Amino acid sequence: MHMKKITLAVAVSLVLAGCEPAEQAEREDMLSTELAVAASQKDPFQAYQTVQAVKSKLCESGNCDGNRLWVKAGEDEVKYLTAAIKQGNPKVFSILYSPVYGNSASSIEQVKKQPESASKFLAYAERLPGATPDEGMLLSHAGVLVMIGKHAVRDTTRAANLFARAWAAGDSDAATLASRLYISNNDLRNAYLWSLRCTGKCERDSQADLNTLQEGLSPEAIKQAQQAAQDVSVIELTTGG
Secondary structure: OHHHHHHHHHHHHHHHHHHHHHHHHHHHHHHHHHHHHHHHOOOHHHHHHHHHHHHHHHHHOOOOOOOHHHHHHHHHHHHHHHHHHHHOOOHHHHHHHOOOOOOOOHHHHHHHOOHHHHHHHHHHHHHOOOOOHHHHHHHHHHHHHHHHOOOOOOOHHHHHHHHHHHHHHOOOHHHHHHHHHHHHOOOHHHHHHHHHOOOOOOOOOHHHOHHHHHOOOOHHHHHHHHHHOOOOOOOOOOOOO
16 A cells, blocks of 8 residues: 555656646747737837736746746847837837836846937937926936946036936936036036035935035035025026135
C-alpha cells in the first residue's frame, strides 16, 4: 500500500510537470496574438497601450525579464512611440517626460534619446497654455532639457522662460530648477528670487539656501527680489542694487 501511494504521487507530479509547460506555451501563444493585434491597429499610441497590457500580463506570470515576448514587446514599444511622436500625438509626451508615469524602461529611454523626440516635445511644450500643474510639470521637463543641453541645444534664457511658465502653472518644483539655473550662471540676484518662490511642496536645493544667497547680495538687491517674488510676470531681475 505504501509503495502504491508513492507511485501515485510520482505519477501526479509528473502529470503536473507536463501540464505546466503546455499551459505556459498556450499563454505565450495568446499574448503573441495580442502583440499581432497591436501591429494591426492604425493608431500607434493605441498600439503602444495594447503592448503595455501584454507586458503587464507577462509580469503576472513571472516572465518580466529575458522572455522572448518581453523583448519583442520592448521593440514594439519603441516602434509605436516613435510613430506616435511623428504623428504629433500629445499623449506620448506624458508617457516619456512626466514622472507621474515613473517610466524608466529601456524602450522609453531609447525613444527619449532620439533627436526628433526632444525637438517635437520642446515644440509641443512651447505651445502649452500652462494652465494646470500637469502642464507645468511638462514645461519643467522641457526647461531641464534645454538647461542641461540633453538631446537639445543648451539655452539658459529659454530654460528660464520655461521654468517661469511652469511655476506660474502650479509646478512648485520649477522654482528650485530656476534657482539652480541662475546659480550655475553665477547670477545670485535671480537665484535668490527663485529660491524665495520655492514654497509649499517645493524642496529648496541645498545650494539655494536663502541665507547663503543673501550673503552675496546687497540690501537693495534683497529687497528688490523680495518685492518681485509674488509677481508672476517677473522672470528676471535686471536692475537694482
